[in-house]
Amino acid sequence: MQKIIAANWKMYKTRPEAAQTARELAGALASGLPDGRSVVIFPSFTNISEVADVFVANARVAVGGQNVYPEAEGAFTGEVSVAMLKDAGASWVLTGHSERRHVLGEGDGLVARKTAFALAHSLNVMLCIGETLQEREAGKLNDVLLRQVTTAFAGLPADQLEGRFAVAYEPVWAIGTGKVAGPAEVLDAHAVTRAIICDVAGQIGKKIPLLYGGSVKPDNAAALLGLDNVDGLLVGGASLAAQSFIQIVKA
Numbered sequence: 001m002q003k004i005i006a007a008n009w010k011m012y013k014t015r016p017e018a019a020q021t022a023r024e025l026a027g028a029l030a031s032g033l034p035d036g037r038s039v040v041i042f043p044s045f046t047n048i049s050e051v052a053d054v055f056v057a058n059a060r061v062a063v064g065g066q067n068v069y070p071e072a073e074g075a076f077t078g079e080v081s082v083a084m085l086k087d088a089g090a091s092w093v094l095t096g097h098s099e100r101r102h103v104l105g106e107g108d109g110l111v112a113r114k115t116a117f118a119l120a121h122s123l124n125v126m127l128c129i130g131e132t133l134q135e136r137e138a139g140k141l142n143d144v145l146l147r148q149v150t151t152a153f154a155g156l157p158a159d160q161l162e163g164r165f166a167v168a169y170e171p172v173w174a175i176g177t178g179k180v181a182g183p184a185e186v187l188d189a190h191a192v193t194r195a196i197i198c199d200v201a202g203q204i205g206k207k208i209p210l211l212y213g214g215s216v217k218p219d220n221a222a223a224l225l226g227l228d229n230v231d232g233l234l235v236g237g238a239s240l241a242a243q244s245f246i247q248i249v250k251a
């Protein structure tokens with residue numbers, strides 16, 4: 001399976017900063033994107049068009065939104081629509097990121113609505129799942145993954161997911177903390193997630209890319225990418241500087 005290396009720029013970078021990083025990435029990736037890899041960059045809303053313009057001629061680098069509201073338009077102050085994201089040049093969107101779930105209070109139901117709405121309106125979706133440290137220590141890892149995956153998949157058209165849908169396993173305790181999950185933890189969580197996806201989506205589940213995220217850095221990227229069922233990486237902090245993200249893309 002093609003590996004997806006994704007950059008989540010979170011709430012960082014002004015427009016000139018985003019354009020500068022995008023240009024640096026474009027220069028390095030024009031000839032240096034390894035076979036079998038593709039890149040998705042998730043800038044803040046205000047930077048999407050700036051970044052998309054830089055990659056318009058590179059089919060292997062896509063741009064996405066970090067969030068979307070599951071209605072076509074309306075009185076939803078502070079939210080962004082599918083049409084707005086697409087108009088700015090986005091073809092992907094993140095749903096269920098742990099910062100949306102745990103800082104902004106999004107529940108599984110809203111994550112499911114966003115996921116279904118975005119897919120139904122031609123955006124590709126990267127659904128994020130993962131347990132908190134408290135949940136892991138209480139032995140609830142499998143329950144959390146089962147709940148997050150099954151609620152998000154309810155009502156999704158399994159036959160339309162190939163090439164348009166990815167799942168990122170991001171243990172909350174590993175995000176932005178420098179504590180990367182160990183190989184055994186990643187292997188286990190990815191195997192469990194793969195089994196759940198195949199259960200709810202059928203055979204297509206084997207073709208849905210499963211990314212790992214949480215303190216991915218240039219020096220651990222290759223080892224993570226070599227693990228079974230790891231079909232890519234979702235990178236936060238280490239994607240902000242072009243040089244470190246390029247090392248991860250090429251790892």
Ligand code: PGA
Pocket residue numbers: 008170174175176177178213214215216234235236237238
């Ligand atoms: P991190 O973030 O790489 O800084 O841990 C990952 C993410 O939040 O997607």
